[in-house]
Amino acid sequence: xxxxxxxxxxxxxxxAIAVExxxxxxxxAGLLTITDPNPIDSQSxxxxxxxxxxxxxxxxxxxxxxxxxxxxxxxxxxxxPLPKPKPPTKWEQFSAAKGISKKIKDRKLxxxxxxxxxxxxxxxxxxxxxxxxxxxxxxxxxxxxxxPAAAARAERKKRVAKNEKQKLANMARAQTSEQxxxxxxxERTLLTTKSSTASMGKFDKKLEGxxxxxxxxxxxxxxxxPSEQEKKTSLAILSKLDSGTAKVGKKPKGDHASGAxxxxxxxxxxxxxxxxxxxxxxxxxxxxxxxxxxxRGRAGARGGRRGSSSRGKGRGKSSx
Amino acid sequence: xxxLTEEEQAAVFSKLANYIGKNIVHLVDRNDEAYCFRLHRDRxxxxxxxxxxxxxxxxxxxxxxxxxxxxxxxxxxxFKLHITALDYLAQYAKYKVWVKPNGEMPFLYGNHVxxxxxxxxxEDTPEHQGVVVYSMRDIPLGFGVxxxxxxxxxxxxxxxxxxxxxxxxxxYLRDEDTLF
Numbered sequence: 001x002x003x004x005x006x007x008x009x010x011x012x013x014x015x016a017i018a019v020e021x022x023x024x025x026x027x028x029a030g031l032l033t034i035t036d037p038n039p040i041d042s043q044s045x046x047x048x049x050x051x052x053x054x055x056x057x058x059x060x061x062x063x064x065x066x067x068x069x070x071x072x073x074x075x076x077x078x079x080x081p082l083p084k085p086k087p088p089t090k091w092e093q094f095s096a097a098k099g100i101s102k103k104i105k106d107r108k109l110x111x112x113x114x115x116x117x118x119x120x121x122x123x124x125x126x127x128x129x130x131x132x133x134x135x136x137x138x139x140x141x142x143x144x145x146x147x148p149a150a151a152a153r154a155e156r157k158k159r160v161a162k163n164e165k166q167k168l169a170n171m172a173r174a175q176t177s178e179q180x181x182x183x184x185x186x187e188r189t190l191l192t193t194k195s196s197t198a199s200m201g202k203f204d205k206k207l208e209g210x211x212x213x214x215x216x217x218x219x220x221x222x223x224x225x226p227s228e229q230e231k232k233t234s235l236a237i238l239s240k241l242d243s244g245t246a247k248v249g250k251k252p253k254g255d256h257a258s259g260a261x262x263x264x265x266x267x268x269x270x271x272x273x274x275x276x277x278x279x280x281x282x283x284x285x286x287x288x289x290x291x292x293x294x295x296r297g298r299a300g301a302r303g304g305r306r307g308s309s310s311r312g313k314g315r316g317k318s319s320x
Numbered sequence: 321x322x323x324l325t326e327e328e329q330a331a332v333f334s335k336l337a338n339y340i341g342k343n344i345v346h347l348v349d350r351n352d353e354a355y356c357f358r359l360h361r362d363r364x365x366x367x368x369x370x371x372x373x374x375x376x377x378x379x380x381x382x383x384x385x386x387x388x389x390x391x392x393x394x395x396x397x398x399f400k401l402h403i404t405a406l407d408y409l410a411q412y413a414k415y416k417v418w419v420k421p422n423g424e425m426p427f428l429y430g431n432h433v434x435x436x437x438x439x440x441x442x443e444d445t446p447e448h449q450g451v452v453v454y455s456m457r458d459i460p461l462g463f464g465v466x467x468x469x470x471x472x473x474x475x476x477x478x479x480x481x482x483x484x485x486x487x488x489x490x491x492y493l494r495d496e497d498t499l500f
Contacts, residue, residue: 220322223376227354227369230323234348234357237329241337 089170127156321360321375321383331399332357332364332390336409338450339401339463343412360385363392363500364399366408385500402499403462403487406452410460413452415442417464417483424455427462428490433483435476445470451483462488 026035036056044052088096095102108117109126119125136148175183191213195201277285324332336344347355347366354369360383367375367387375386388408391401401409419427423437439456447469453461464483473482491499 220325223322223358224373225323227356230356231349231354233326234329234333235345237326238333238344238348241330241333242342 087174090166090173131156321358321365321372321380321386324357324359324364327397328359328364328393328399329357331393331397335391335399335401336405338465339409339414339452340412341414343414346412347408357390358386359393364390366390366405389500401463401487403489403491404499406460406463406487406489409463410452410454413463415445415449415451415466416454417441417445417451417466418454418456418458419461421456424461427453427485428488430485430488430490430494432467432481432485433464434478435473435480435482436478438473438482441470441473441482443470447472450486453483453485453488460489462486462490 021036022038026037027033028035040056041052094100105120107120109120110116111118111126121127131149131152138146138148142148194204194213197204273282273285277288333344336347340347355366356369356372358365358367358372358375360380363385365385365387371387375383388404389402390405390408391399393399417433418439418441419433419437420439423433423439426437427433433453442451445451445466447466449466450463451466452463455461462485464485464487466483467481468476476482
C-alpha cells in the first residue's frame with residue numbers, strides 16, 4: 001500500500017503552519033501565551049497597519065494541530081465567605097414553634113364573575129375589588145359622610161403600612177451587633193456634623209421629612225422607692241466614699257515626695273536613680289555596676305560615679 | 321422633687337462628712353423612721369418618708385419646701401450646706417468650737433471667729449476641718465472651717481482668724497427669702 005501520498009499531505013499541512021522567524025517566539029505555557037519578539041517592518045506597518053497585522057497573525061486552520069484542553073480540575077477557593085443564613089423573621093419563628101407549614105400563594109386568582117385569572121395584588125388586583133366596585137353595602141350605624149370606598153382603601157393602606165413596619169422591625173432584628181454599632185456611629189457622626197456650624201445647625205437648610213433631633217432625656221429614679229432599698233444604696237455610696245478617701249487620702253503638700261515612696265522614706269529613690277545613671281535608668285546602672293565588679297582595673301575610675309550617686313541621694317533628701 | 325443621683329448623693333455626703341464624719345450613717349439609717357434625701361429645685365431636703373409621700377401629691381410649682389433643707393446645688397454642680405442643716409450637724413458634730421459671749425454677735429453678723437472670741441475648742445482639731453460653732457451655753461450658732469489646728473492656735477495673736485464662717489444663724493434673718 002502506498003502511503004506516501006498521505007504522508008505528503010500531512011507534511012504539507014504541517015509546512016503550512018510552520019513559520020520561519022529570525023528569533024523563535026516566546027512561549028509561556030502557564031498563560032497559554034505566545035509572544036513574538038521579532039521587530040516589525042516599520043515601513044509596511046506605517047503604510048497599512050491593518051493588513052500588515054493580519055498578515056502577521058497566524059490563521060487558525062480548521063484542522064490544524066489544535067489542542068482541546070480538558071476542563072480545569074483545580075477548584076479555585078471562594079473569595080468571599082459563605083453567606084450566613086438569614087435570621088428568621090418573627091412570623092417564621094412563630095410558625096416554626098406552632099408547626100405551621102408555609103403555603104405559597106399563587107400570584108393570580110380565579111375570578112368567578114369575570115371568568116378569568118386576575119392579579120392577587122397590583123394592577124387590577126383582587127385586593128382592590130372592594131374599593132373599586134360600583135355599588136357598596138352600607139352598615140346600619142354608618143355616618144352620613146361615610147365613604148365605603150375610601151374606608152376600604154384606608155383599610156388596605158393600613159395593612160400595607162403594617163407590613164412595612166413589620167418588615168423594618170425584622171430587618172432591625174436581623175442586624176448584627178457590628179452593623180448596629182456602625183449605624184449608631186454613622187448617626188452620631190451625622191448629628192455632630194449637623195451641629196458643627198457657627199449657629200449650631202440652627203439656620204441650616206433642613207431636608208424634607210428630616211426628623212427632629214432629640215437629645216437623650218435624663219432619667220431619674222422614681223420618687224417612691226422602698227425605703228430599705230434607698231437606705232442600701234445610700235450606705236453603699238457612703239462606704240464607697242470611705243474607701244475612696246482611704247485610697248486617695250489628701251496628704252499635706254510638704255511631704256509629698258517622701259509619701260510617694262511610702263514607708264516615710266527620706267530618699268526619693270526614683271530621683272536618685274535618675275541622677276546616678278545620668279538619666280539612663282536603673283537597668284543601665286545595674287549593668288554598669290556589674291561590669292565594674294568583674295573588672296577591677298576600671299573600678300577606681302567608676303568610683304567617681306558612685307560618688308555622684310551618693311550626691312544624688314543627698315539631693316533627693318533635701319528636696320523631700 | 322426627685323431622689324438624688326449617685327453623684328449628687330456623693331457630693332452631699334462628702335460635704336456632710338466634713339462636719340459629722342461617719343455619723344452620716346445615723347442620718348441614713350435611723351431607728352425611729354425612714355428618712356430620705358430629696359432634691360427639689362436644686363435644693364436638697366432631708367425628709368421623713370411619710371411626709372415625702374404626702375408631698376408627692378403636690379404639684380412641682382406649688383411645692384415650696386418639705387422636710388429640712390440641707391443645702392443647695394450651685395449651677396456648677398457643687399453642693400453648699402445651708403444653716404438650716406445646723407440641727408443635724410450640731411447633733412452629730414465631731415469637732416466643736418465654743419465662742420465667748422462677746423464673740424456671739426460678731427459671729428451672728430457673718431464674721432469669722434477670731435482668737436480673742438474663742439472660748440473652747442475640741443482637742444486635736446486639725447487644720448481645714450469643718451466645725452460647728454456653739455455659744456458658751458451650748459447653743460449652736462453656725463458652722464465653719466478651722467484656719468489652724470488646735471496646736472497652732474496658741475502662738476497666734478488675738479485678732480487672728482481661727483474659724484472661717486460658712487453659715488451662721490443670722491442668715492435666718494439676712495437670707496430669709498432664699499434660704500429654704
